[in-house]
Amino acid sequence: MATFFGEVVSVYSRAVEEDDEEELEEPEEDEEIRRELEERREVRLQWSADVGEMLSSGAARLPCSHLILAVGSNAARFLSVFVLHSANWDSVGHAAFWNEMTQTASGQAGPEAGCVFYRNKDSPSVLICQMTSYIAEDQLFQWTEKVFGCLQQRALNVTVLCDSPVAEYKSPDYVSSSSVPFLRSLQTSACSGTGPRSGTAPCPPLEQPNIVTGLPAAVLSYCQVHHIPAIAYQCYSDVISPDSITMETYKPVLTRLGKVIQLEPLPNADVLRKFVTAADCRSNLYI
Amino acid sequence: MFVAAENTQPCFKGFTLILPAVAVGNVGQLAVDLIVSTLSMRRVGYIHTDCLIPMAGNNPYASSAEDAQELHTAAEVYTEAEMKLAVLQIRAPIIQTKSRKFRKLLVSWIKASGFSRTVVLSSSHAYQRDDQQLQSDPLRYLLTPALQKLCGDALKELGWKEMERVAAFPGLTDTSAEPRLYIPGGGITKGLFTDSCAEELPLAVVLLFCSEGDNIPDSFTLLNHLNDWLHLQAKPSQEANKWKIPSSWRLLFGSGIPPALF
Numbered sequence: 001m002a003t004f005f006g007e008v009v010s011v012y013s014r015a016v017e018e019d020d021e022e023e024l025e026e027p028e029e030d031e032e033i034r035r036e037l038e039e040r041r042e043v044r045l046q047w048s049a050d051v052g053e054m055l056s057s058g059a060a061r062l063p064c065s066h067l068i069l070a071v072g073s074n075a076a077r078f079l080s081v082f083v084l085h086s087a088n089w090d091s092v093g094h095a096a097f098w099n100e101m102t103q104t105a106s107g108q109a110g111p112e113a114g115c116v117f118y119r120n121k122d123s124p125s126v127l128i129c130q131m132t133s134y135i136a137e138d139q140l141f142q143w144t145e146k147v148f149g150c151l152q153q154r155a156l157n158v159t160v161l162c163d164s165p166v167a168e169y170k171s172p173d174y175v176s177s178s179s180v181p182f183l184r185s186l187q188t189s190a191c192s193g194t195g196p197r198s199g200t201a202p203c204p205p206l207e208q209p210n211i212v213t214g215l216p217a218a219v220l221s222y223c224q225v226h227h228i229p230a231i232a233y234q235c236y237s238d239v240i241s242p243d244s245i246t247m248e249t250y251k252p253v254l255t256r257l258g259k260v261i262q263l264e265p266l267p268n269a270d271v272l273r274k275f276v277t278a279a280d281c282r283s284n285l286y287i
Numbered sequence: 288m289f290v291a292a293e294n295t296q297p298c299f300k301g302f303t304l305i306l307p308a309v310a311v312g313n314v315g316q317l318a319v320d321l322i323v324s325t326l327s328m329r330r331v332g333y334i335h336t337d338c339l340i341p342m343a344g345n346n347p348y349a350s351s352a353e354d355a356q357e358l359h360t361a362a363e364v365y366t367e368a369e370m371k372l373a374v375l376q377i378r379a380p381i382i383q384t385k386s387r388k389f390r391k392l393l394v395s396w397i398k399a400s401g402f403s404r405t406v407v408l409s410s411s412h413a414y415q416r417d418d419q420q421l422q423s424d425p426l427r428y429l430l431t432p433a434l435q436k437l438c439g440d441a442l443k444e445l446g447w448k449e450m451e452r453v454a455a456f457p458g459l460t461d462t463s464a465e466p467r468l469y470i471p472g473g474g475i476t477k478g479l480f481t482d483s484c485a486e487e488l489p490l491a492v493v494l495l496f497c498s499e500g501d502n503i504p505d506s507f508t509l510l511n512h513l514n515d516w517l518h519l520q521a522k523p524s525q526e527a528n529k530w531k532i533p534s535s536w537r538l539l540f541g542s543g544i545p546p547a548l549f
Contacts, residue, residue, distance in 0.1 A: 137382060174544060225290045
């Protein structure tokens with residue numbers, strides 16, 4: 001659809017096109033291209049030397065009691081500012097994947113990658129995963145299968161922190177700007193039993209018809225099907241870039257995980273500045 | 288892949304399976320929502336697959352605050368044992384490149400589970416009807432040869448109309464081109480139907496021509512039509528509306544209005 005200014009925007013439609021071409025036999029060449037494209041979109045996990053060694057020795061899996069997954073810039077940066085800077089964390093690996101939104105073909109490697117895993121030095125069964133880059137819809141399932149395939153699932157607890165624009169939040173009452181940012185939670189059936197987590201949620205449950213999509217949904221679905229206790233905390237915010245007020249919203253979640261993760265009472269100003277200024281909008285209108 | 292919700296594998300032998308095709312206006316999915324919610328069906332498992340876009344939410348059929356907090360996923364199977372009825376609800380779009388794989392998965396699961404018959408609820412673009420389709424009511428059905436033997440006559444007696452095969456090149460009187468099955472906007476409907484014909488599955492497609500918009504009335508039309516055949520509800524559907532709208536249908540057109548507007 002072209003707008004008044006002539007730019008072309010894609011329109012969301014619930015109509016489904018019937019792809020007649022698909023029924024036809026496709027030439028071998030096309031199939032090869034398709035296969036190559038699929039290979040290129042594969043999610044690859046790269047672990048550090050010691051973890052990689054552990055995983056490759058037989059059918060061993062990484063011992064893990066808590067996996068804390070942060071999806072989106074605010075959730076991920078919250079962990080950077082309040083938890084990860086304490087030097088108590090080792091980067092143990094990252095997930096590399098390519099899709100139409102990633103800039104380089106190989107995907108960035110090292111600590112700058114879009115999806116990094118950290119392990120606690122004192123209690124190595126606590127893992128943090130920060131996901132800041134876009135992961136495509138067809139890569140979500142693969143990601144969960146591969147990551148959870150590396151973890152011991154017997155005593156695993158999963159916590160997901162994720163961002164969402166408040167415009168997507170549906171409520172019968174008008175959501176005034178003074179009430180954002182706020183948290184909503186969604187937990188798997190394995191959680192809602194008589195575990196230590198039940199009953200003391202730091203926020204209300206996500207109301208229907210609101211849903212969770214993307215990586216948090218993929219992780220919750222995996223955990224629901226495999227009976228793993230998992231809770232997702234979705235933060236609805238009206239700021240899209242990393243912002244200290246939105247980050248503060250996640251604090252009550254981690255204070256509940258107090259024994260597992262040491263939360264710094266105050267944000268690290270240097271780290272915070274780095275992320276907040278990087279996202280500053282640089283306009284040349286009022287030089 | 289079907290994953291049971293509890294430790295015991297449910298038995299679907301002899302059950303009727305109803306599933307939606309993700310199609311124009313989501314009419315099939317809305318109708319399936321009404322069935323699950325009206326019959327208070329029990330969730331027995333999930334279809335856990337990479338072919339669907341993941342989504343998760345709290346209980347879409349919650350009737351009170353107690354049962355509201357229960358995680359539900361993109362594709363789930365519900366049953367009503369007394370009626371020998373199973374329902375597969377699909378809540379997310381199929382990943383485009385994986386629709387063929389998804390059809391294969393469905394067909395093999397249906398085959399392995401031993402359902403006595405399968406009913407696909409679907410819809411098709413109303414604007415793409417040809418002249419003859421325009422002149423009658425918007426409901427159509429399709430039966431695979433395996434099911435034709437079993438209930439072809441019953442549907443004829445009900446006065447149902449079979450989906451017409453349309454000319455491949457309308458306007459041309461080329462006798463060599465065979466009329467074809469054409470379900471624009473029907474998603475996997477046609478593929479699933481042809482696969483089921485090849486696999487000799489007893490499968491029916493019940494579809495409605497519609498346009499996108501508020502498709503809730505369309506879902507009632509489709510479901511009342513289906514009820515004439517399957518008798519999901521004992522009461523005649525022409526009386527007061529007996530279908531129970533699930534709580535998740537609230538706020539279809541967005542949030543409340545800012546009070547400062549007035």
